Amino acid sequence: MAAVISLVVIVTLGLLVTRVATVALTMTGMSLAHARFQARSAFTGTGFTTSEAEAVVSHPARRRIVMALMLVSGAGAVSVLGTLILSFAGVDSTGGGLQRAAVIVGSLAALLWLARNQYVDRALRRVIERVLRRFTDLDVRDYAALLHLRGRWRVVQIPVEDDDWIASRPLGRLRLPEEGVAVLGVERDDGTWVGAPGDDLRLRSGDVVVLYGRQAMLDDITDRLHGDEGEQASERSRAWHAATPPVEVVERRR
Template sequence: MIAIISLLVIISLSILITRVATIALAHTGLSEETARFQARSAFTGSGFTTDEAERVVKHPVRRRIIMLLMLLGNAGIVTAVSSLILAFVNQGNPELLAIKITLLVAGIVTLWAIASSQWVDRHLARLINQALKRYTQLEIKDYADLIHLAGDYRLVELQVRPHDWIANKTLAESSLWEEGIVVLGIERPDGTYLGAPVGTTKILPGEILILYGRISALKEIDKRKNDKKGDREHQAAVAKQKRIIQ
C-alpha cells in the first residue's frame, strides 16, 4: 500500500514540476502552449526535435530550465517504475490486488481531474508566479525595463499554425493593435527577421511573431482558431481593450 501512495505522490510532484517549468519558460518569452510542450517533452525525455526546441537550447535561461527538467524527469520515472513494481510484485491475494488496482486508478483519475481544473490551474499559476518573481531572476531585465514588463504585460514568441486566426492575414486585417497587442517583429522559417512590420505584412504559418501585450490577450490570440467563433472572439477582445483604455 505504501508503494501505491508513493507512486501517487511521485505523479503529483511530476505534475507540479512541469507546471512550474511551463510558467518559468513562459517568463522567458515563450507562449504558454509552446512552454507546456517543451516542459513535458524534457521531463518525459521524449526529445522532440523541432525549431522551437532549437530556440530553447540556444537561450541560456531556457537551457538551464530544460536541463533541470531532464534530470528530475529521469529520477522521477525510475522511482515511479520501481514503486509500481513493488506495489504489484508477489501479490498472491486477489482481493488485496483488486484493492490496490482500485486505489491506483482512483488516485490517477483524481489527480487528472485536479490537473485539468481551470480553477486549480489559475490559483496554482498565481502562486508559482509569485514564487518565481520572489526567488528567481527569470525576467530578461535588458528589455523588461525598456518596455515596462510589469503587471499584466509580457513579451512573448508566438509560432503561427495553419489553423490560427491570424494565419494568412495581413497585420492590417488582423488589427491586433485594437486588442492591445503590438507586433514587434516576425521571424521567417528561413531564419530571416523582419523588425517593425507594417500593415501590409502578411502573417504566414510557420512564422514566429514577437508580441507585446497583456497576458490574457496574448493567451487568447494563441488559442484562437480561424473560424466564425474566432471572428467573434476578436470583436470581444477589441471591445474589452476599449473598456480598458477608457
C-alpha cells in the same frame, strides 16, 4: 499500501514539476502551448527538432529550466517503476491486487482531473509565478500575456521583398498605425537591429520587419503588393480600423 501512497506522491510531484517548468518557460516569453509541450517533452525524455526547441536551446534561462527538468525526470521515472512494482509485491490474493489497482487508478484519475481543472490551474500558476519571481533570478516576463497574443492579436515577422507594398518607402508614408499595426522593430539584411524605428526609416529588400496588430490586418499586409491594389487595400484597412476600435474585454490577471 505504503507503496501505493508513495506512487501517488511521486506522480503528483511529477505533475507539479512539469507545471512549474511550464510556468517558468512562459515567464521567459514562450507561449503557453509551446511551453507546455517543451516541458512535457523534456520530462518524458522525448526529443523533437522544432523551432520551439531551438528557441529553448538558444535562450540561457530556458536552457537552465529544461536541464533541471531532465535531471528530475530521470530520477522520477525510475522511482515510478520501482514503486509500481513494490505496490503489487507481497499481494497474497487476487482481491488484494485488484483493490490496490483500483486505488491507483482512482488516485491517478483524480490527479488528472485536478491537472485539467482551469480554476486549479489558475491558482497554481499564480503561486508558482510569485515563488519564481521571489526566489529565482530568471528574467521573467510573460510577453504573450502582456500583448494578449492568445486572442486576436499577433506578432509577426515579415521578410521584405522588392515587390512588397511595404518596401522602399519611409515607414511614415505607410501609415500603419492608422491600420492598428505597430512596428516593433526591423532586422536589417546586414544583421543589425533597429528597435521602435522612426517614420523616416525605409524598409529594404532582405530586411525582416516585426509587426504587432490584429491577425486580419497582419495577414493583409503580408500579402499586399506594390501598386494601386496595394494602396486600395491600405485604404480599406484604415477605414475598417477606424470603424472597428481595437478594444476587447480581457480577464485581468491578478
